[in-house]
Amino acid sequence: MPLTPVLTKRFGTNAPWLIENYLALDGYEGMKKAFAMQPDEIIALVKESNLRGRGGAGFPTGMKWQFIPQNDGKPHYVVVNADEGEPGTCRDLPLMMNDPHSMIEGIIIACYAVRANHAFVYIRGEAVHAIRRVTTAVNEAYAKGYLGDDVLGSGQRFDITVHGGAGAYICGEETALLDSLEGKRGQPRLKPPFPATNGLYDAPTVVNNVGTLASVPYIVLGGAAWHKEMGPEGSPGTSIYSLSGRVKNPGQYEAPMGTTLRELLDLAGGMSRGKALKFWTPGGSSTPIFTDEHLDVPLDFDAVAKAGSMNGTSAVMIFDEDDSIVQAVLKWTEFYEHESCGKCTPCREGNYWTAQILERIWHGEGTREDLDTLLDICDNILGRSFCALGDGATSSISSSLKYFRAEYEQLINQHTAAPALTGATA
Structure with missing residues (x-):
């Protein structure tokens, strides 16, 4: 299947982070289409698409949204986990730097679907450049009327707050992130209760990754069947694979879920020192390592788990025979x-x-x-x-x-x- 950019389709274009350039390439069209649907229809669409969380665990996104109780009299929140801090992970930051409006559009659609009016983007504190770029993009969205009161005449109000963390890796864990957002020391909570019912300020909360929410506008525009055409049935869609280490051209490579390391190495020009592959991580430093015998394992949630590791954040760190x-x-x-x-x-x-x-x-x-x-x-x-x-x-x-x-x-x-x-x- 030919590689067709989805999440990265605006990468490399002229200043893709500016709202005018975003609008020129289908920007905020998914949001407009979503507003013509009922919130439950959007949840059903995302569920049917089988979009799975790109933050590591691969939990079905539509199911997570469906867990939010309705008519409970409480405020609902959407929280974006942009605290990318694990060794080898480097795909959320490029997304926020190159295409922050795709995430913002996904946030608005998610807020509409789960009946939330306020979202928080929690960005790792050291990523000052990303905090500034996302903040600027949010301000642009307010200026266009895509955030604030009565968005596009929908009668809905949506607000986004960009929050810079203090540089603690533990705050990438969703409940520690929520504690940190509330002004407490970032430490994980005992579960249950889960964030879906008792999240931010003890209210129902959806916590999604940057890449997950950035995928939502494309699914609303293209439909569930289109999304399932890419990648395997159990883990459809594309993923941004972050290649680092002993590879000639390290960087972010978008490919359908289920792409193998052998194929990714071909895209990246092969091993950098002409040495044989020794070991590698399929999903960052917190996932069990693979060796050269796993070159043809499809890199999706189910196949990697069956082979004994985790797809995680698709952070592929590559080591050769001279590495210890x-x-x-x-x-x-x-x-x-x-x-x-x-x-x-x-x-x-x-x-x-x-x-x-x-x-x-x-x-x-x-x-x-x-x-x-x-x-x-x-x-x-x-x-x-x-x-x-x-x-x-x-x-x-x-x-x-x-x-x-x-x-x-x-x-x-x-x-x-x-x-x-x-x-x-x-």
């Missing part, structure tokens, strides 16, 4: 140790100890017992944390020991300091 798996896993683990909010013991203590053990192994001071201890600690973190940060932190450790245990043992057997790898990607 132990060093990469150590760097990722140090990240999770630093970013653990400390609320629950398994994650707070477990990541501290796995980082210490990996550091010891990397410097040639480890023992064979350390490998069993690592797996034991991972087992005590997995499924025992308040949120998925703990689970994600164990993924690279356990999967690397599954595929590359011999490399760990080699470092242990040497009993000498491991050489520093110049330019190693982690």
